Amino acid sequence: MKVNREMVAQAGLKLLNEVGLEQLTLRRLGTELKVQAAAIYWHFKSKEALLDEMATMVLAEGAPHLVPARRGSDWKIWAAAFGHGLRKTLLAYRDGARMVSGTELTNTEYMKTVESIGSRLLEAGFSLRQTVVLLSTIYSYTLSFVMEEQAVYPRPKERSPRYDIARRKARLDADELPLLRQSGSILFDRFDRRYKEGLELILQGAAAQKISGK
Template sequence: MTRTALQVLDSAGLEQLTLRLLGKELGVQAATIYWHFKNKQELLDEMATLVLAEGAPNLLPARASSEWTAWAAAFGQGLRKTLLGLRDGARMVSGTRLTNTLYMKTVEQIAAQLIASGFTTRQAVVLLSTIYSYTLSFVMEEQAVFPRPGERSPQYDIAERNRSLAAEELPLLRQAGGILFDKFDRRYKEGLDLILRGAAMQFH
Protein backbone atom coordinates (compact mmCIF):
# COMPACT_ATOMS: atom_id res chain seq x y z
CA MET A 1 0.00 0.00 0.00
CA THR A 2 2.80 2.42 0.89
CA ARG A 3 4.68 1.61 -2.31
CA THR A 4 1.55 2.26 -4.32
CA ALA A 5 1.20 5.60 -2.54
CA LEU A 6 4.75 6.46 -3.62
CA GLN A 7 3.85 5.62 -7.20
CA VAL A 8 0.79 7.88 -6.98
CA LEU A 9 2.97 10.65 -5.56
CA ASP A 10 5.44 10.28 -8.39
CA SER A 11 2.71 10.50 -11.02
CA ALA A 12 0.27 12.97 -9.47
CA GLY A 13 2.33 15.08 -7.06
CA LEU A 14 1.94 15.82 -3.36
CA GLU A 15 -1.15 18.05 -3.61
CA GLN A 16 -3.10 15.50 -5.61
CA LEU A 17 -2.17 12.57 -3.39
CA THR A 18 -5.17 11.70 -1.22
CA LEU A 19 -6.37 8.62 0.62
CA ARG A 20 -9.30 8.41 -1.79
CA LEU A 21 -6.99 8.51 -4.81
CA LEU A 22 -4.86 5.80 -3.24
CA GLY A 23 -7.94 3.69 -2.69
CA LYS A 24 -8.97 4.17 -6.31
CA GLU A 25 -5.49 3.16 -7.46
CA LEU A 26 -5.65 0.02 -5.31
CA GLY A 27 -9.23 -0.75 -6.34
CA VAL A 28 -10.56 -0.66 -2.77
CA GLN A 29 -13.09 1.43 -0.89
CA ALA A 30 -11.89 4.56 0.92
CA ALA A 31 -12.95 2.98 4.22
CA THR A 32 -10.29 0.31 3.70
CA ILE A 33 -7.59 2.95 3.38
CA TYR A 34 -8.86 4.81 6.43
CA TRP A 35 -8.61 1.59 8.41
CA HIS A 36 -4.85 1.64 7.78
CA PHE A 37 -4.31 5.41 7.93
CA LYS A 38 -6.42 7.85 9.92
CA ASN A 39 -5.38 10.74 7.71
CA LYS A 40 -2.96 11.81 5.00
CA GLN A 41 -0.26 12.68 7.53
CA GLU A 42 -0.12 9.10 8.79
CA LEU A 43 0.27 7.95 5.19
CA LEU A 44 3.07 10.46 4.61
CA ASP A 45 4.81 9.24 7.77
CA GLU A 46 4.87 5.70 6.39
CA MET A 47 5.97 6.88 2.95
CA ALA A 48 8.83 8.97 4.36
CA THR A 49 9.91 6.11 6.60
CA LEU A 50 10.13 3.73 3.64
CA VAL A 51 11.93 6.21 1.39
CA LEU A 52 14.54 7.14 4.01
CA ALA A 53 15.08 3.54 5.11
CA GLU A 54 15.67 2.34 1.55
CA GLY A 55 17.86 5.37 0.83
CA ALA A 56 19.97 4.90 3.96
CA PRO A 57 22.83 3.13 2.13
CA ASN A 58 23.25 6.32 0.07
CA LEU A 59 24.22 8.18 3.25
CA LEU A 60 27.44 6.25 3.78
CA PRO A 61 30.79 6.99 2.11
CA ALA A 62 31.46 4.92 -0.99
CA ARG A 63 34.91 4.10 0.39
CA ALA A 64 35.93 3.34 3.94
CA SER A 65 37.31 6.53 5.45
CA SER A 66 38.38 7.78 8.84
CA GLU A 67 37.85 11.41 7.80
CA TRP A 68 34.79 12.94 9.45
CA THR A 69 34.30 15.21 6.45
CA ALA A 70 33.76 12.18 4.22
CA TRP A 71 31.00 10.90 6.51
CA ALA A 72 29.31 14.27 6.88
CA ALA A 73 29.47 15.00 3.14
CA ALA A 74 28.13 11.55 2.25
CA PHE A 75 25.22 12.10 4.64
CA GLY A 76 24.18 15.28 2.85
CA GLN A 77 24.84 14.09 -0.68
CA GLY A 78 23.13 10.77 -0.06
CA LEU A 79 20.10 12.43 1.48
CA ARG A 80 19.79 14.74 -1.53
CA LYS A 81 20.05 11.77 -3.90
CA THR A 82 17.32 9.95 -1.97
CA LEU A 83 14.95 12.93 -1.97
CA LEU A 84 15.51 13.62 -5.66
CA GLY A 85 14.55 10.04 -6.47
CA LEU A 86 10.89 10.87 -6.07
CA ARG A 87 8.68 13.70 -7.26
CA ASP A 88 8.11 16.15 -4.37
CA GLY A 89 10.41 13.94 -2.31
CA ALA A 90 11.67 16.72 -0.06
CA ARG A 91 8.23 18.20 0.59
CA MET A 92 6.83 14.74 1.29
CA VAL A 93 9.50 13.97 3.89
CA SER A 94 9.37 17.39 5.56
CA GLY A 95 7.53 17.35 8.89
CA THR A 96 7.02 13.59 9.03
CA ARG A 97 7.57 11.27 11.99
CA LEU A 98 9.37 8.03 11.23
CA THR A 99 7.59 4.82 12.19
CA ASN A 100 10.68 2.63 12.50
CA THR A 101 14.38 3.07 13.24
CA LEU A 102 16.01 1.72 10.05
CA TYR A 103 17.09 5.15 8.79
CA MET A 104 18.04 6.21 12.33
CA LYS A 105 20.49 3.31 12.66
CA THR A 106 22.46 4.63 9.72
CA VAL A 107 22.47 8.16 11.13
CA GLU A 108 23.65 6.69 14.44
CA GLN A 109 26.57 5.11 12.60
CA ILE A 110 27.50 8.43 11.01
CA ALA A 111 27.23 10.30 14.30
CA ALA A 112 29.45 7.71 15.97
CA GLN A 113 32.12 8.36 13.36
CA LEU A 114 31.97 12.09 14.06
CA ILE A 115 32.31 11.49 17.79
CA ALA A 116 35.23 9.13 17.20
CA SER A 117 36.86 12.02 15.31
CA GLY A 118 36.61 14.34 18.31
CA PHE A 119 33.13 15.85 18.13
CA THR A 120 30.98 15.99 21.23
CA THR A 121 27.52 14.46 21.01
CA ARG A 122 25.98 17.93 20.82
CA GLN A 123 28.36 19.04 18.08
CA ALA A 124 27.64 15.94 16.03
CA VAL A 125 23.89 16.42 16.40
CA VAL A 126 24.08 20.11 15.49
CA LEU A 127 26.22 19.39 12.43
CA LEU A 128 24.06 16.55 11.09
CA SER A 129 20.81 18.41 11.77
CA THR A 130 22.20 21.47 9.99
CA ILE A 131 23.14 19.38 6.96
CA TYR A 132 19.71 17.72 7.07
CA SER A 133 17.85 21.05 7.18
CA TYR A 134 20.04 22.54 4.45
CA THR A 135 19.53 19.54 2.20
CA LEU A 136 15.78 19.33 2.75
CA SER A 137 15.18 23.01 1.98
CA PHE A 138 17.64 22.94 -0.93
CA VAL A 139 15.88 20.02 -2.59
CA MET A 140 12.47 21.63 -2.06
CA GLU A 141 13.67 24.59 -4.12
CA GLU A 142 15.40 22.33 -6.62
CA GLN A 143 12.26 20.28 -7.18
CA ALA A 144 10.20 23.45 -7.60
CA VAL A 145 12.47 24.41 -10.51
CA PHE A 146 12.74 20.85 -11.89
CA PRO A 147 9.61 18.90 -10.80
CA ARG A 148 11.03 16.02 -12.82
CA PRO A 149 14.68 15.52 -13.80
CA GLY A 150 15.51 17.64 -16.83
CA GLU A 151 12.04 19.24 -16.98
CA ARG A 152 12.26 22.87 -15.95
CA SER A 153 9.11 24.52 -14.66
CA PRO A 154 8.10 27.46 -16.89
CA GLN A 155 7.81 29.54 -13.72
CA TYR A 156 11.61 29.42 -13.45
CA ASP A 157 12.58 30.49 -16.95
CA ILE A 158 15.83 32.37 -16.37
CA ALA A 159 15.60 34.51 -19.50
CA GLU A 160 12.06 35.54 -18.63
CA ARG A 161 13.16 36.34 -15.09
CA ASN A 162 15.97 38.54 -16.35
CA ARG A 163 13.60 40.43 -18.63
CA SER A 164 11.45 41.30 -15.62
CA LEU A 165 14.40 42.72 -13.63
CA ALA A 166 15.71 46.13 -14.54
CA ALA A 167 19.45 45.91 -15.19
CA GLU A 168 20.02 49.37 -13.73
CA GLU A 169 18.20 48.64 -10.47
CA LEU A 170 18.96 44.98 -9.84
CA PRO A 171 22.17 44.07 -11.68
CA LEU A 172 23.31 41.52 -9.10
CA LEU A 173 19.97 39.74 -8.89
CA ARG A 174 19.91 39.47 -12.68
CA GLN A 175 23.26 37.70 -12.51
CA ALA A 176 22.03 35.54 -9.63
CA GLY A 177 19.38 33.79 -11.73
CA GLY A 178 21.83 31.45 -13.39
CA ILE A 179 23.32 30.58 -10.01
CA LEU A 180 20.05 30.10 -8.13
CA PHE A 181 18.02 28.28 -10.75
CA ASP A 182 20.53 26.21 -12.67
CA LYS A 183 23.48 23.86 -12.03
CA PHE A 184 22.08 22.67 -8.70
CA ASP A 185 24.75 20.00 -8.27
CA ARG A 186 27.46 22.63 -8.15
CA ARG A 187 25.61 24.97 -5.79
CA TYR A 188 24.66 22.16 -3.42
CA LYS A 189 28.29 21.08 -3.10
CA GLU A 190 29.39 24.69 -2.56
CA GLY A 191 26.83 25.18 0.21
CA LEU A 192 27.69 21.86 1.85
CA ASP A 193 31.37 22.80 1.74
CA LEU A 194 30.59 26.05 3.57
CA ILE A 195 28.87 24.07 6.32
CA LEU A 196 31.75 21.60 6.64
CA ARG A 197 34.40 24.31 6.72
CA GLY A 198 32.41 26.16 9.34
CA ALA A 199 32.17 23.00 11.42
CA ALA A 200 35.92 22.42 11.09
CA MET A 201 36.60 25.91 12.45
CA GLN A 202 34.04 25.86 15.27
CA PHE A 203 33.84 22.28 16.41
CA HIS A 204 37.00 20.50 15.41
Protein backbone atom coordinates in the same frame (compact mmCIF):
# COMPACT_ATOMS: atom_id res chain seq x y z
CA MET B 1 -8.18 -7.30 -3.00
CA LYS B 2 -6.74 -7.31 0.49
CA VAL B 3 -4.08 -4.71 1.22
CA ASN B 4 -1.61 -4.14 4.06
CA ARG B 5 0.27 -1.04 5.25
CA GLU B 6 3.34 -1.70 3.13
CA MET B 7 1.29 -2.21 -0.03
CA VAL B 8 -0.61 1.02 0.58
CA ALA B 9 2.56 3.02 1.25
CA GLN B 10 4.28 1.61 -1.83
CA ALA B 11 1.25 2.47 -3.92
CA GLY B 12 1.31 5.93 -2.35
CA LEU B 13 4.87 6.47 -3.54
CA LYS B 14 3.96 5.32 -7.04
CA LEU B 15 0.98 7.69 -7.09
CA LEU B 16 3.16 10.50 -5.72
CA ASN B 17 5.42 10.18 -8.76
CA GLU B 18 2.42 10.28 -11.07
CA VAL B 19 0.33 13.13 -9.63
CA GLY B 20 2.44 15.03 -7.09
CA LEU B 21 1.90 15.73 -3.40
CA GLU B 22 -1.22 17.92 -3.65
CA GLN B 23 -3.16 15.42 -5.74
CA LEU B 24 -2.23 12.46 -3.54
CA THR B 25 -5.30 11.59 -1.44
CA LEU B 26 -6.43 8.49 0.39
CA ARG B 27 -9.53 8.24 -1.77
CA ARG B 28 -7.50 8.49 -4.97
CA LEU B 29 -5.14 5.87 -3.61
CA GLY B 30 -8.08 3.58 -2.94
CA THR B 31 -9.17 4.00 -6.55
CA GLU B 32 -5.67 3.15 -7.78
CA LEU B 33 -5.61 0.01 -5.63
CA LYS B 34 -9.20 -0.85 -6.61
CA VAL B 35 -10.34 -1.04 -3.00
CA GLN B 36 -12.88 0.87 -0.97
CA ALA B 37 -11.64 4.01 0.78
CA ALA B 38 -12.44 2.30 4.09
CA ALA B 39 -9.71 -0.26 3.38
CA ILE B 40 -7.15 2.56 3.15
CA TYR B 41 -8.49 4.34 6.24
CA TRP B 42 -8.20 1.07 8.16
CA HIS B 43 -4.42 1.33 7.85
CA PHE B 44 -4.01 5.14 7.74
CA LYS B 45 -6.43 7.45 9.49
CA SER B 46 -5.21 10.51 7.57
CA LYS B 47 -3.00 11.65 4.74
CA GLU B 48 -0.46 12.76 7.36
CA ALA B 49 -0.24 9.23 8.74
CA LEU B 50 0.26 7.88 5.22
CA LEU B 51 3.03 10.40 4.57
CA ASP B 52 4.73 9.35 7.81
CA GLU B 53 4.90 5.79 6.52
CA MET B 54 5.95 6.82 3.02
CA ALA B 55 8.73 9.07 4.33
CA THR B 56 9.95 6.31 6.62
CA MET B 57 10.06 3.94 3.68
CA VAL B 58 11.93 6.41 1.47
CA LEU B 59 14.55 7.26 4.09
CA ALA B 60 15.10 3.61 5.00
CA GLU B 61 15.44 2.79 1.32
CA GLY B 62 18.03 5.53 0.87
CA ALA B 63 19.99 4.81 4.06
CA PRO B 64 22.76 2.82 2.29
CA HIS B 65 23.57 5.93 0.23
CA LEU B 66 24.19 8.06 3.34
CA VAL B 67 27.52 6.49 4.30
CA PRO B 68 30.82 6.43 2.39
CA ALA B 69 31.95 3.30 0.60
CA ARG B 70 35.11 3.19 2.72
CA ARG B 71 34.30 3.06 6.43
CA GLY B 72 37.81 4.31 7.31
CA SER B 73 37.23 7.68 5.63
CA ASP B 74 37.69 10.89 7.62
CA TRP B 75 34.80 12.80 9.17
CA LYS B 76 34.34 15.26 6.28
CA ILE B 77 33.73 12.41 3.87
CA TRP B 78 31.17 10.90 6.27
CA ALA B 79 29.39 14.24 6.66
CA ALA B 80 29.46 14.92 2.93
CA ALA B 81 28.16 11.43 2.13
CA PHE B 82 25.24 12.04 4.48
CA GLY B 83 24.29 15.21 2.60
CA HIS B 84 24.79 13.91 -0.92
CA GLY B 85 23.08 10.63 -0.09
CA LEU B 86 20.10 12.39 1.44
CA ARG B 87 19.73 14.64 -1.61
CA LYS B 88 19.85 11.59 -3.90
CA THR B 89 17.22 9.88 -1.76
CA LEU B 90 14.83 12.85 -1.85
CA LEU B 91 15.28 13.38 -5.58
CA ALA B 92 14.26 9.78 -6.26
CA TYR B 93 10.59 10.77 -5.82
CA ARG B 94 8.50 13.61 -7.14
CA ASP B 95 8.03 16.19 -4.36
CA GLY B 96 10.29 13.96 -2.27
CA ALA B 97 11.60 16.76 -0.05
CA ARG B 98 8.17 18.25 0.61
CA MET B 99 6.76 14.79 1.30
CA VAL B 100 9.44 14.01 3.90
CA SER B 101 9.39 17.44 5.56
CA GLY B 102 7.68 17.46 8.94
CA THR B 103 6.92 13.75 9.04
CA GLU B 104 7.25 11.43 12.03
CA LEU B 105 9.18 8.26 11.29
CA THR B 106 7.42 4.99 12.08
CA ASN B 107 10.55 2.88 12.56
CA THR B 108 14.25 3.42 13.35
CA GLU B 109 15.97 2.03 10.22
CA TYR B 110 17.04 5.45 8.95
CA MET B 111 17.94 6.53 12.48
CA LYS B 112 20.35 3.62 12.85
CA THR B 113 22.32 4.90 9.88
CA VAL B 114 22.39 8.45 11.24
CA GLU B 115 23.54 7.01 14.57
CA SER B 116 26.53 5.39 12.84
CA ILE B 117 27.41 8.67 11.12
CA GLY B 118 27.14 10.55 14.40
CA SER B 119 29.35 7.99 16.12
CA ARG B 120 32.01 8.56 13.48
CA LEU B 121 31.91 12.32 14.13
CA LEU B 122 32.24 11.76 17.87
CA GLU B 123 35.26 9.55 17.25
CA ALA B 124 36.76 12.35 15.16
CA GLY B 125 36.63 14.70 18.15
CA PHE B 126 33.33 16.51 17.81
CA SER B 127 31.28 17.03 20.95
CA LEU B 128 27.77 15.61 21.16
CA ARG B 129 26.29 19.06 20.60
CA GLN B 130 28.57 19.80 17.65
CA THR B 131 27.65 16.45 16.10
CA VAL B 132 23.90 17.00 16.47
CA VAL B 133 24.07 20.57 15.19
CA LEU B 134 26.22 19.59 12.20
CA LEU B 135 24.02 16.70 11.09
CA SER B 136 20.80 18.64 11.64
CA THR B 137 22.22 21.59 9.69
CA ILE B 138 23.14 19.34 6.76
CA TYR B 139 19.69 17.75 6.94
CA SER B 140 17.86 21.10 6.96
CA TYR B 141 20.06 22.52 4.20
CA THR B 142 19.49 19.47 2.02
CA LEU B 143 15.75 19.35 2.61
CA SER B 144 15.22 23.03 1.74
CA PHE B 145 17.65 22.84 -1.19
CA VAL B 146 15.80 19.90 -2.75
CA MET B 147 12.43 21.60 -2.21
CA GLU B 148 13.68 24.48 -4.35
CA GLU B 149 15.30 22.14 -6.85
CA GLN B 150 12.08 20.17 -7.28
CA ALA B 151 10.10 23.37 -7.70
CA VAL B 152 12.32 24.25 -10.65
CA TYR B 153 12.31 20.69 -11.99
CA PRO B 154 9.03 19.01 -10.88
CA ARG B 155 10.11 16.06 -13.01
CA PRO B 156 13.70 15.21 -13.98
CA LYS B 157 14.93 17.44 -16.84
CA GLU B 158 11.51 19.15 -17.11
CA ARG B 159 12.01 22.77 -16.07
CA SER B 160 8.93 24.59 -14.82
CA PRO B 161 8.11 27.61 -17.03
CA ARG B 162 7.85 29.65 -13.82
CA TYR B 163 11.64 29.43 -13.53
CA ASP B 164 12.64 30.64 -16.98
CA ILE B 165 16.01 32.31 -16.36
CA ALA B 166 15.91 34.71 -19.32
CA ARG B 167 12.40 35.91 -18.45
CA ARG B 168 13.41 36.44 -14.82
CA LYS B 169 16.43 38.49 -15.90
CA ALA B 170 14.31 40.64 -18.19
CA ARG B 171 11.93 41.48 -15.31
CA LEU B 172 14.69 42.78 -13.01
CA ASP B 173 16.03 46.31 -13.41
CA ALA B 174 19.78 46.33 -14.13
CA ASP B 175 20.38 49.50 -12.10
CA GLU B 176 18.22 48.63 -9.10
CA LEU B 177 19.04 44.89 -8.78
CA PRO B 178 22.28 44.23 -10.68
CA LEU B 179 23.42 41.33 -8.47
CA LEU B 180 20.08 39.52 -8.44
CA ARG B 181 19.65 40.09 -12.16
CA GLN B 182 22.81 38.09 -12.78
CA SER B 183 22.07 35.40 -10.19
CA GLY B 184 19.48 33.38 -12.10
CA SER B 185 21.88 30.92 -13.69
CA ILE B 186 23.44 30.28 -10.27
CA LEU B 187 20.18 29.95 -8.35
CA PHE B 188 18.09 28.02 -10.86
CA ASP B 189 20.52 25.93 -12.86
CA ARG B 190 23.41 23.50 -12.27
CA PHE B 191 22.02 22.38 -8.92
CA ASP B 192 24.68 19.70 -8.46
CA ARG B 193 27.40 22.33 -8.39
CA ARG B 194 25.57 24.72 -6.05
CA TYR B 195 24.62 21.96 -3.63
CA LYS B 196 28.23 20.84 -3.40
CA GLU B 197 29.42 24.42 -2.87
CA GLY B 198 26.86 25.07 -0.12
CA LEU B 199 27.66 21.81 1.65
CA GLU B 200 31.36 22.63 1.54
CA LEU B 201 30.67 25.95 3.30
CA ILE B 202 28.90 24.03 6.09
CA LEU B 203 31.81 21.59 6.41
CA GLN B 204 34.38 24.39 6.49
CA GLY B 205 32.48 26.01 9.33
CA ALA B 206 32.31 22.68 11.18
CA ALA B 207 36.05 22.17 10.75
CA ALA B 208 36.78 25.62 12.16
CA GLN B 209 34.48 25.03 15.12
CA LYS B 210 36.08 21.65 15.80
CA ILE B 211 39.54 23.25 15.88
CA SER B 212 38.42 26.09 18.16
CA GLY B 213 36.63 23.64 20.45
CA LYS B 214 33.56 25.87 20.75
